[in-house]
Amino acid sequence: MRAMLYLASQSPRRRQLLEQIGVRFEVVDVDVIEARAPGEAAQAYVERVARDKARAGLRRVDGERAAVVLGADTEVVLDDVVFGKPADAEEAAAMLRRLAGRTHRVISAVCVADGAREACAVSLSEVTFAPLDEAAIAAYVASGEPFGKAGAYAIQGRAAAFVAHLAGSYSGVMGLPLFETCGLLRAFGAAP
Numbered sequence: 001m002r003a004m005l006y007l008a009s010q011s012p013r014r015r016q017l018l019e020q021i022g023v024r025f026e027v028v029d030v031d032v033i034e035a036r037a038p039g040e041a042a043q044a045y046v047e048r049v050a051r052d053k054a055r056a057g058l059r060r061v062d063g064e065r066a067a068v069v070l071g072a073d074t075e076v077v078l079d080d081v082v083f084g085k086p087a088d089a090e091e092a093a094a095m096l097r098r099l100a101g102r103t104h105r106v107i108s109a110v111c112v113a114d115g116a117r118e119a120c121a122v123s124l125s126e127v128t129f130a131p132l133d134e135a136a137i138a139a140y141v142a143s144g145e146p147f148g149k150a151g152a153y154a155i156q157g158r159a160a161a162f163v164a165h166l167a168g169s170y171s172g173v174m175g176l177p178l179f180e181t182c183g184l185l186r187a188f189g190a191a192p
């Protein structure tokens with residue numbers, strides 16, 4: 001019998017990505033505080049948040065036999081500054097100004113847990129943005145796309161036009177690294 005998989009995420013992108021690899025799952029809502037501790041390395045932070053989401057999901061499905069829970073986190077990192085989701089239009093524009101014409105890292109962590117064990121994987125990507133002028137930034141922010149996205153952009157959306165180069169995982173940048181996810185789910189008996 002295959003384990004029942006729960007995706008501990010509100011992100012429509014993660015749902016879409018998991019569907020893409022043909023895995024059956026249900027969504028469980030979790031509310032995890034995302035705050036980097038002083039001195040915490042960016043990658044350690046992303047991994048910790050993904051793990052917290054998986055653990056919170058596990059608590060929500062508590063008591064269910066053969067439940068496997070998946071949590072993930074994605075952050076954009078430039079000069080060791082972690083760019084999460086912008087709070088407003090001003091912050092979105094500020095993030096895009098800093099990303100323009102430069103190469104940043106995208107760290108995506110995925111953690112899978114059941115009642116007995118837990119495992120995580122991290123995907124690292126490098127994304128190079130073309131230079132962006134103020135008009136392009138203003139138009140992009142006005143489109144609404146930056147909101148709810150780490151680094152204030154969506155590679156799967158209009159921001160594809162900004163991406164001059166990507167080294168790494170497209171699905172990882174979008175929010176769920178599918179290669180790593182698939183490996184973990186197989187190990188937990190939640191994917192064929």
Ligand SMILES: Cc1cn([C@H]2C[C@H](O)[C@@H](COP(=O)(O)OP(=O)(O)OP(=O)(O)O)O2)c(=O)[nH]c1=O
Pocket residue numbers: 008009010011012013014034053072073074075076085106148149150151153154155156173174175
């Ligand atoms: C960089 C980038 C991020 N994103 C999204 C993926 C994530 O939804 C979001 C990063 O925020 P997260 O905090 O990782 O996830 P979330 O709050 O959206 O969802 P949950 O915690 O419930 O799982 O940014 C894109 O959709 N495209 C991109 O190109």
